[in-house]
Amino acid sequence: MFKVSPLRKRQVIGGVIGLVLGISIFYALTLDATEEYVSIGPMNTGHEGLSCFACHADAKGNLIQQVQSNISHAVGVREKGVDFGTQDVTVKNCLECHDRPNDRHPTYRFSEPRFKEAIQNIDATTCITCHTEHEEERVSVASINYCMNCHQELVVENDPLDISHEALIAKEEWFTCIQCHDFHGNHRYDVPEKLADTIPMQVIQKYFDGGEDPYGTDKKYIALSQEEWLKTFEKK
Secondary structure, eight states, X not given: OOOOOHHHHHHHHHHHHHHHHXXXXXXXXXXXXXXXXXXXXXXXXXXXXXXXXXXXXXXSSOHHHHHHHHHHHHTTXXXXXXXXXXXXXXXXXXXXXXXXXXXXXXXXXXXXGGGTTHHHHSOTTSGGGTOOSSSSSSOOOSOSOGGGGTOTXXXXXXXXXXXXXXXXXXXXXXXXXXXXXXXXXXXXXXXXXXXXXXXXXXXXXXXHTTOOOTTOSOBXXXXXXXXXXXXXXXXX
C-alpha cells in the first residue's frame, strides 16, 4: 500500500487552504459592498453615487495573458505592456458623462500645435491633470495660475473691469481669472464690473475642495448620473 509522507500531506492541505482563501478573497473584493474598502480613496464631490465599473472597465484578455504580456514587455520581447486587472481611466471615460458642446476649454483643443509649449507646463489634454479622482474634491491642481500658460498676451477691447485685464496680467495676478470666469464656461451668471465684487479666492478654494458652488446652480449643461449614463448604452 502506497504511503503518503506527513510532509506531502501538509503541502497538499496547505495548497488547498491557500486556494480556498485566494478564491474567497478574490470573490469578497469583487462584491459591491467592498467597493469603499478596495478604493484608493473617497470619490470626488459629485461622484459619490458612482460605482467602480463606471470608470474602471476590465482590462482586455484574462489574468494569465495580462501577466505574460507584461513579463514579455519587461524583458524586451514585447514593445508595449498591457493594462493589468482594469483598463486605465482616460479622457474618454470622463467625457461619457461630461462631454458638452459649450466647453470653453475642451481637452482636444490643447492637442493643437500652438499649445505645444503650454501643455509642457500643464497638460490640459487630459482631465486628470486638474481633476484627480479619489481625492474627495472638485479640483486637485496645485496652483490656480494656469491661465498664464495661454493668456500672457490677452488684450480685452472695451474692458468692462475697473482694473484692466492688461494691468492684472502685468502684475501676474493670475488667480483673479477664476474669480470671474469658470474654466469650462458652464455657468450662467453676470460677470461683475468691479474686482472688489468678484468671488473671493477663499470661497473659490472651498469650492475646489468640494464646497458649495459660488458661481450658482444655473448651468448650461448637467453631467449625466450613472442611471442616465447606463440608459445611453441600452439605446445603442
